[in-house]
Amino acid sequence: MLRLRSSRPAAGLPGHRASGPEAVRPGILRRLLPGSRRKPVRRQPRVWTAAAAVALVLAVALAAGALPAAGAAQAAPAAAKEDSQQRKLREMCDRVGVMTGLPWQSVAALERYERTLSRAHPKSRPLPPNALVGVFVGPERWSGPLNPDPEDKSPVSIRAFGGIGRDGSGDGVADRNDDLDRLYSVAHQVRRKGTSPDDFAIGLWEYYQNTRAVQRVLQFAKIYRTFGKLDLSRHVFPLPVGTVYSYRSTWGNSRDWGGTRIHEGTDIFANYGVPVRSTSYGIVEVKGWNPYGGWRIGIRDLDNLYHYYAHLSGYEKSLKPSDVVRPGQIIGWVGSSGYGRPGTQGKFPPHLHYGVYRDRGLVEWAFDPYPMLRKWEKAELKALRVHKE
Numbered sequence: 001m002l003r004l005r006s007s008r009p010a011a012g013l014p015g016h017r018a019s020g021p022e023a024v025r026p027g028i029l030r031r032l033l034p035g036s037r038r039k040p041v042r043r044q045p046r047v048w049t050a051a052a053a054v055a056l057v058l059a060v061a062l063a064a065g066a067l068p069a070a071g072a073a074q075a076a077p078a079a080a081k082e083d084s085q086q087r088k089l090r091e092m093c094d095r096v097g098v099m100t101g102l103p104w105q106s107v108a109a110l111e112r113y114e115r116t117l118s119r120a121h122p123k124s125r126p127l128p129p130n131a132l133v134g135v136f137v138g139p140e141r142w143s144g145p146l147n148p149d150p151e152d153k154s155p156v157s158i159r160a161f162g163g164i165g166r167d168g169s170g171d172g173v174a175d176r177n178d179d180l181d182r183l184y185s186v187a188h189q190v191r192r193k194g195t196s197p198d199d200f201a202i203g204l205w206e207y208y209q210n211t212r213a214v215q216r217v218l219q220f221a222k223i224y225r226t227f228g229k230l231d232l233s234r235h236v237f238p239l240p241v242g243t244v245y246s247y248r249s250t251w252g253n254s255r256d257w258g259g260t261r262i263h264e265g266t267d268i269f270a271n272y273g274v275p276v277r278s279t280s281y282g283i284v285e286v287k288g289w290n291p292y293g294g295w296r297i298g299i300r301d302l303d304n305l306y307h308y309y310a311h312l313s314g315y316e317k318s319l320k321p322s323d324v325v326r327p328g329q330i331i332g333w334v335g336s337s338g339y340g341r342p343g344t345q346g347k348f349p350p351h352l353h354y355g356v357y358r359d360r361g362l363v364e365w366a367f368d369p370y371p372m373l374r375k376w377e378k379a380e381l382k383a384l385r386v387h388k389e
């Protein structure tokens, strides 16, 4: 389920989240923990066995990447298909990179950003069936605004009418349904100013007329440059699996705490100092104090999701905005900061507030992270068990 969070314009206004992820209020805690208004309370863990200590050691090993990802063997056919699609997409990015002079990471970032838009707006951005490339170009932009044939495939007449459609596959036609033609056409538009990083940013601005779009593509390109591969889909649970924590679905709890805000996220209760890990590959967008969220970190991932980690007792010191992170990387520690001036702590039991927001171009929507959390947790637990056998 999606919920409208705000209707701000797309321009990347600083502090534009002030009424969103920050809106964590004490009422939700009172509801979760009846009778525990202010005092920190140790929660009975949901799962607590003598094996937890062993599991913790394994969790740390897993976090460090010492163990294979979960479910690898069972998911073989799907993974093979995924692999071959990633390979094809990478080939196309390489090819368009050579054709335009752009680094493949920039082409990949452009494709990725377009894909997130197409996923968020499937009706207004319909892609051909089995499209590998997520780029969408409307018929008018493709063929030229005055072109009498909106489905024109002739590069010559398209150019005459001022359309952006080009032939990227080398078959002589500029086909809006062809993956390479779409990817090349948009990359070519964006690189018209040149191929330096500044030129790329200016080209993006001219194409999208939207600072947020520019920021996203540059963020994605930095992530691809850091890891050097397209497949960056791995996720982990935010706390090390095997440590003591408890959580349940609290999505949308709101009516009994009187405010205008709903609870947009999942509270994961754990003791002070339990490590908080990035759940995804991504880039740090926000780090600092907020009156509601306390010490909090916001991380943008390649699905254009904003992951919000609040009430931390502290951060990983070396981490700063625009740093790239990987899943499992420690970003801070569980705490009870928030609801006051910078440094305020202890007004509620220590927990991680984890929220996820989807950027839909003009608005950001919060959605319930609980099902994803369960999925990531299960996968990690399974990997731990497989390793122990």
Ligand SMILES: [Zn+2]
Binding pocket: 024, 028, 263, 265, 266, 267, 352, 353, 354
């Ligand atoms: Zn919360």
